[in-house]
Amino acid sequence: MRVEYINPFVESAYNILKEMLKCDVKRGELYLKSTAMPVLGVAAIVGLAGDVEGRVLFDMKRDTAIRVASAMLEAMEMEPITTLNDMGRATINELANMITGQAVTKLHELGFKFDLTPPALLSGENMEISDTGVEALIVPMEVPQGRIEINVAIRERA
Amino acid sequence: MNWNNAREEKPRLADGPTLVGPESRGSGVGFERDAGIREGVGRTDITMVTFSLAGTDYGVDVMKVKEAVRFEKLTCVPNTQPFVAGVYNLRGQIVSVIDLRALLNLPQAGRQETPIDGLILHLDDSLIGVIVDRVDRVIGIPAEAIQPQHPISVNGSTAHISGLAGYEDRVYVMLDLEHVFRRDGEGGGREGRTDRGVPAGQPLAAADVAAATGAVGKEGTDVTDEDLRSVADGLALFNKLHVTPVNRQWVCQRLEEWRRLRGEAQTAVQLADERDAADFAATFGSACSGRLWDRTYGEAVRNVMPTVEGAVVNAWNPGCGRGLEAYSLAVLMSEQYPDKRVKVWAGDNDLLAISSAPSVSLAADAVPAYVQSHTVETGSELTFSGTLKAMILFEYHDILHQSDVPQSHICVCRDLLSILKPDDQQKVLSKLHETIVTGGVLIVGENERLDHDVRWEMVSDRIAAYRKI
Numbered sequence: 001m002r003v004e005y006i007n008p009f010v011e012s013a014y015n016i017l018k019e020m021l022k023c024d025v026k027r028g029e030l031y032l033k034s035t036a037m038p039v040l041g042v043a044a045i046v047g048l049a050g051d052v053e054g055r056v057l058f059d060m061k062r063d064t065a066i067r068v069a070s071a072m073l074e075a076m077e078m079e080p081i082t083t084l085n086d087m088g089r090a091t092i093n094e095l096a097n098m099i100t101g102q103a104v105t106k107l108h109e110l111g112f113k114f115d116l117t118p119p120a121l122l123s124g125e126n127m128e129i130s131d132t133g134v135e136a137l138i139v140p141m142e143v144p145q146g147r148i149e150i151n152v153a154i155r156e157r158a
Numbered sequence: 159m160n161w162n163n164a165r166e167e168k169p170r171l172a173d174g175p176t177l178v179g180p181e182s183r184g185s186g187v188g189f190e191r192d193a194g195i196r197e198g199v200g201r202t203d204i205t206m207v208t209f210s211l212a213g214t215d216y217g218v219d220v221m222k223v224k225e226a227v228r229f230e231k232l233t234c235v236p237n238t239q240p241f242v243a244g245v246y247n248l249r250g251q252i253v254s255v256i257d258l259r260a261l262l263n264l265p266q267a268g269r270q271e272t273p274i275d276g277l278i279l280h281l282d283d284s285l286i287g288v289i290v291d292r293v294d295r296v297i298g299i300p301a302e303a304i305q306p307q308h309p310i311s312v313n314g315s316t317a318h319i320s321g322l323a324g325y326e327d328r329v330y331v332m333l334d335l336e337h338v339f340r341r342d343g344e345g346g347g348r349e350g351r352t353d354r355g356v357p358a359g360q361p362l363a364a365a366d367v368a369a370a371t372g373a374v375g376k377e378g379t380d381v382t383d384e385d386l387r388s389v390a391d392g393l394a395l396f397n398k399l400h401v402t403p404v405n406r407q408w409v410c411q412r413l414e415e416w417r418r419l420r421g422e423a424q425t426a427v428q429l430a431d432e433r434d435a436a437d438f439a440a441t442f443g444s445a446c447s448g449r450l451w452d453r454t455y456g457e458a459v460r461n462v463m464p465t466v467e468g469a470v471v472n473a474w475n476p477g478c479g480r481g482l483e484a485y486s487l488a489v490l491m492s493e494q495y496p497d498k499r500v501k502v503w504a505g506d507n508d509l510l511a512i513s514s515a516p517s518v519s520l521a522a523d524a525v526p527a528y529v530q531s532h533t534v535e536t537g538s539e540l541t542f543s544g545t546l547k548a549m550i551l552f553e554y555h556d557i558l559h560q561s562d563v564p565q566s567h568i569c570v571c572r573d574l575l576s577i578l579k580p581d582d583q584q585k586v587l588s589k590l591h592e593t594i595v596t597g598g599v600l601i602v603g604e605n606e607r608l609d610h611d612v613r614w615e616m617v618s619d620r621i622a623a624y625r626k627i
Contacts (some may be wrong), residue, residue, distance in 0.1 A: 034560050134560065
């Protein structure tokens with residue numbers, strides 16, 4: 001993946017998580033992956049299209065998703081959730097949207113132009129995602145609520 | 159790739175979590191000879207069809223096998239390669255039939271009467287028949303039972319052998335026949351091979367053996383297999399430098415030198431630790447590795463650049479590290495192709511190195527004169543001009559993964575192949591072959607050679623440049 005794309009995603013994930021969850025965020029080692037990979041349980045996916053094409057996937061365990069959504073809701077003085085209901089799903093989608101949105105804004109400033117698709121949330125047990133032909137950058141983020149893996153796969157349009 | 163840093167980078171390249179999980183790479187890959195072949199434990203990861211050939215048991219992946227057959231009547235086709243036994247009419251479909259003994263360079267048996275035992279294999283999209291001595295049975299084995307064989311321990315190239323599998327009390331040689339046939343079927347390079355003195359029809363194995371033993375012997379060296387094997391083990395273990403036909407010539411030469419040095423110091427030839435291995439490999443790196451190429455090297459590269467018809471010239475530089483070689487390449491290409499659009503794709507799996515590539519800055523005296531006009535002053539240092547930067551796309555990329563690099567005219571891949579495991583070397587070479595246009599040029603490390611590979615033709619010995627044929 002183009003080097004210039006890496007930092008905007010890492011930075012915006014860090015900033016948004018820190019801001020929304022009001023806690024310490026630790027970034028794990030970045031790495032590359034190109035094979036089919038299991039989804040932890042809940043995955044929000046945002047598509048990118050324009051000069052480049054690709055997608056960003058936010059992957060976490062179901063209980064992490066519930067805790068993260070609760071923390072975000074509480075920060076806005078709303079009721080926390082105990083199951084992954086509509087409110088929870090909407091919250092996780094919003095988180096994915098904010099992180100991707102901020103990253104794309106940074107990339108726009110650098111001269112790369114592309115648009116986002118609305119986020120979609122996938123949840124279930126034993127899911128696997130495979131997109132052949134794209135190498136994905138994995139940005140693991142550790143927050144007190146658990147681990148969120150941000151999986152960025154972008155390629156130049158031929 | 160900067161050879162000096164390569165030692166730090168290599169462990170990550172080879173077994174770090176940054177690449178692929180251990181489950182998919184297999185912990186036994188490499189030179190762990192004493193890993194031992196464990197007994198099957200009832201689990202089946204791979205199902206193989208086994209057969210015997212010249213007293214040895216072989217296995218092929220069952221998924222590759224369409225059916226076992228008895229060839230009733232083979233029709234000979236005149237003027238084919240010696241290993242082509244003929245063609246067979248398989249229920250109306252004409253299938254070429256290969257004599258595996260001939261292909262694998264095994265002693266010929268007195269040909270038995272028809273019908274002859276054989277297998278019909280899927281080969282990419284087509285079918286191919288092979289003659290074996292006897293089709294044995296189908297066995298299921300767990301992945302742990304498979305051990306990669308030692309690259310120099312077998313009489314021939316490792317290319318077509320994907321591993322050794324222990325099952326019950328037998329050892330099966332696992333054949334990767336697609337590999338054998340793809341190479342042999344490709345590019346009509348047969349004549350080329352004959353020119354190089356390897357008889358047509360012999361598998362690449364023959365050339366490898368010649369390179370490893372015979373050829374070296376003729377040059378008057380006394381490198382023994384034993385020493386070569388132990389040094390290869392040491393290099394793989396400590397230095398992640400894997401001895402294969404790509405670098406065997408250098409290893410043999412260096413081993414001779416090494417014996418002399420060690421003889422004077424009265425120490426053993428074996429590489430006992432990392433320092434030994436580093437000392438041994440000290441002369442391996444190419445000229446101007448990891449920095450801007452000097453004018454002499456640059457001129458040599460310009461001399462091998464191919465003629466390009468279209469308006470765009472693409473180049474690929476995997477393992478570019480901090481990208482200085484990619485910058486040199488872009489400058490030279492813009493000199494060589496002044497009226498064309500130059501695009502260089504440069505990638506590395508070292509995140510720190512590649513992250514600094516787009517904004518690298520250098521002291522003025524580290525920049526050769528021919529590159530000076532492509533730089534701008536920033537404070538006390540020089541950075542590359544926007545025009546030059548726009549020619550290069552730096553990617554955080556692992557060469558063993560999928561890539562979107564477009565068809566390229568030039569590819570610079572110096573000192574990278576040798577630090578990949580033997581299987582991965584083959585994969586990457588195939589990928590390079592796919593990526594480079596016919597007539598395009600591949601530059602490998604100065605101590606790496608592709609003479610054993612019929613897909614390439616040497617254009618410069620000095621800088622180890624090869625043309626895709």
